[in-house]
Amino acid sequence: MINLSSEIAYDSVWTGLNILQSAIISAQLRFLLSLLLSVEMLEKIILLLCCSCAVAQHLCTPDASDGYKVRLSIKTALEGQAYEWNENEMFLFRATLAFAMRNHIREQKFEVSNIIVCNETPRVSFWFVVTSPESTSVLIGKEDVEEAVRKSRNRINSAFLLTDKTLEFIGILPTLAAPVDPDTPPWLIVFGVVMGIVGAGIILLLVSSVVQKKRKNEMTDDEENCEETRVKTVENGSVGEGVYNMSFSDDERFTQM
């Protein structure tokens, strides 16, 4: 299409020249020269643009040295609530990746257009490369892209409601969550609680049985003493009741009053 427009430009120049052959030479020539120049500029710009586009498109190929393959398994992750993968989702992906690049290389302002995607498949997998915002023909190196993705992996994952396993960057290993290492392992806490209860129970029961035994000993001592007094009174042969009944003595006092 770009080639066609330059052809048309050339054609128009030639026909203009042919038509205006008999016209005022200087003014027309100047006019024609300026036209030529602008067309050439236009051409150059157009050529440059198309070259860069071609180069950019050329930059993103499968197995590109600075590119990464991405694989999304939306249905596996979300099952019933899986969303459709369409252009808007792709736009979101490019935007999050631009965000990740910005986070990593703070000096440069990456735009969505710097993330180039190609080779999209319906399984949802594609390749992407990242171009530098300063010059679109320069690709950001593999290590930088990897670092950027690693740093913001969590954010990228959550933008798509996916995990490390379902949003795969082939070649970038998922960062393993650092193990949460509490100072006291939780099982020791539970152990301490259980042993505390059991230990307290043992001590309680032992103490209560010791106290019970003491009381029993005292009671049997009292009984023995009672027995002895009973025996004594019987032995003495007194006519009255063998046991001194306190209640009667109390009554006597009251009735006296």
Added chain:
Amino acid sequence: MGQTKDSGSEERPKWDNKAQYLLTCIGFAVGLGNVWRFPYLCQIYGGGAFLIPYLIALVFEGLPLLYLELAIGQRLRMGSIGVWNSITPLLGGLGIASSIVSFLISIFYNTILAWVLWYFFHSFQNPLPWSQCPLNDNLTGYNVECEKSTPVNYFWYRETLNITPDIETSGSLQWWMVICLASSWCVVYICFIKGIESMGKAVYVTATFPYLVLTIFLIRAIFLPGATDGLVYLFTPDWETLKNPQVWLDAATQIFFSLSVAFGGLIAFSSYNAERNNCERDALLVGIINSATSLYASISIFCILGFKATTGYNACLKENIMFLTNYFSDQNITVENYKQWFDHLNETFPDKVFSLNLRECDLQTFLDQSASGTGLAFIVFTEAVIEMPASQVWAILFFVMLFSLGLSSMFGNIEGVLTLINDLKFVPRWIPNELVTAILCLISFLVALIFTLGSGNYWVEVFNSYVGSVPLLIIAFFEIIAVIYIRGMKTFSEDIYFMTGRRPNIFWKACWMVISPVMLLVVLVAYVIIQAQTHPTYHTWNPDYERNPQTQVKPYPDWVFAIILLLCVVPVISIPLVAFYKLICRVRNPSATAVFRLTHRNRSSKDMESYNATMTLT
């Protein structure tokens, strides 16, 4: 008050009520084996068909033995030592044998409870520690040993047991196991601190709680996907297995070990009963409830195993789907249409599909993964629990249930040992019972430290397979002979008439006199022959084994074999030893034995006189 106390004889402890006695016996009979051995046997022996030899063994072997023990203990009102001594002094060794077996079993049984406690302590974390592999040292990947097998296997073999590659490498004491073992012995002590007074109260909880948990699990498991597959698999009868004699042997041994006869504990428990208790009904109740519990537990367990198999099968399918979609960049392969897609792709690109090395996914293979014993509880079940929502709750419930099942069985074991100490009057009177129990728990704990070594699991297997098998069969056989043939069927019938008001009917008599002894003898001989045919082997966990995570099978070294023989022989050696000793005594002074015989006869006739008196009064 004002009771005249016999000089020298204490009041025998008594149950607070009948329910305590029944719950204690049921708790003793219902143990870990009901949950993790019976479902396994059902599964490998053709499901519903296994119930036939099982029920036959229950009716002709289990119930008669149970009835016999409960009756003789209640009648003679003494622990296992005193009972056999009073029947005939020649067989006094039976009680000693029972107590030694009880002691040996209690030390490894409590180690299993220590493992259960360890898992219980770890169930209070989120995520559960056995659900993921730990990272390796430089935090770049997962631990190698864990990656080769599964996180559940790794947690059991490495983080819990820290197991050595074989039984000869002893390793060192694992401190975490030591403190778990100490805590489980402390729990046993606190329940036993006041003898059956405290144990009788503890048993209200430990005997009933497992049923509650099993019901909760059943209700939950029925609604899990794949539960019906598990149940169908469990109960589909395969009548061919009935032709295999091994099935009958296993049914007989399962019933025998499940009812916990010949430990001496049941005799002791029934000796604390009132004299006129209907022990026939008790025996029937305990035996039937024990078998019913086994069935009930297997339903819950198999629902959950069916769920686990379905989850594993789906995971396998999803993995294959992932491989296929990645390779062929295709879409829409789901679990439902996997088969059609797979066939289609296999036809069109057979070599490509082959190169992917897809795993064969078959639900039957997953269901066939059977496990029993500690493998079921700590590997299979914990894996299933991870997949259930709210896994911590289920894990906690499960391990508390296992702990109470084991604890109520421990009570019977400890009682068997304590009666030895009390009846033989090893300790002077002034030492309080609490101290005796404490010393017993301490000694058992120290001996059980063997099982906290690196090779501890292998030793538990040794004890489990050999202590709790042949000696018990021998003891039970001699018990029947002693009661039925030495005491006499007639005297025993009179005993039962005294206690229950009815003589035993023809079924019981036939079982006791012929069927049960014959069955026991056949089982014993068959068991010994089968064990003796092959050099015993065991499964080891060897990380360097090429087929890890499969366990490597190794033969026992000779010194372990010698220990196994010792374990089988030492408990039962007391029977002939004591008989021999008493014979020599009798030969030496025949007059003393005559006096003994006279008083013994007088005592039994005095009982009959008092019985007749009470009968005329009522």
